[in-house]
Amino acid sequence: MSVDQLVCSPGAPWTNTRYFEDLRVGMRWEFHHFQITREMRDRHVALYGEDWPPELVESVRQEGIAPSTLIASILGGYMGGSNCLRIKALKERKGSFHDPERKARFHEPIRVGDTLFVANTVRRLLAHRDPSKEYGYAWVQQDVFNQYQRKAYERTLHYAIHKRAILPCLQEDFR
Numbered sequence: 001m002s003v004d005q006l007v008c009s010p011g012a013p014w015t016n017t018r019y020f021e022d023l024r025v026g027m028r029w030e031f032h033h034f035q036i037t038r039e040m041r042d043r044h045v046a047l048y049g050e051d052w053p054p055e056l057v058e059s060v061r062q063e064g065i066a067p068s069t070l071i072a073s074i075l076g077g078y079m080g081g082s083n084c085l086r087i088k089a090l091k092e093r094k095g096s097f098h099d100p101e102r103k104a105r106f107h108e109p110i111r112v113g114d115t116l117f118v119a120n121t122v123r124r125l126l127a128h129r130d131p132s133k134e135y136g137y138a139w140v141q142q143d144v145f146n147q148y149q150r151k152a153y154e155r156t157l158h159y160a161i162h163k164r165a166i167l168p169c170l171q172e173d174f175r
Helices: 038-048 057-063 068-083 170-175
Strands: 006-008 030-035 087-090 103-104 116-126 133-145 151-162
Touching: 030 068, 038 068, 068 116, 068 133, 068 151
Parallel strands: 006 030
Antiparallel strands: 030 116, 087 151, 103 151, 116 133, 133 151
């Protein structure tokens, strides 16, 4: 299996972890399928509430449509727990929600019972301008497909990704 087709899952060993230096534009990896359950939806709504206008809440609940914030939080958990990237932080800059490189949109509703598959692709890389910093930046596009292999959701996020650590004994040589 090539690095471009790396399959990651929560609890995977750190041996699959990719650091900033390991990434390249176009690199792709996937998350295993997971299913949206009624319990996931109910617990999320109990914590955060519905993200629908009050007049639509009952019909949305009956249809079992998952709140958008539930999908975002599940994806965040998979990205952080997959051990695919050594993430330092999800970067949020002032005005980043209006950044044309940062997008998130639904192509169709995601419902309770849907089985989702996530494909991740590195879209852009940027080394930190200060070479002493232990991280660089990566823009990662996440495409979420349903059980019918139709794209249901997509988003692009900006991460700070750790660089490989220099052994302490070698750091003295670089000063």
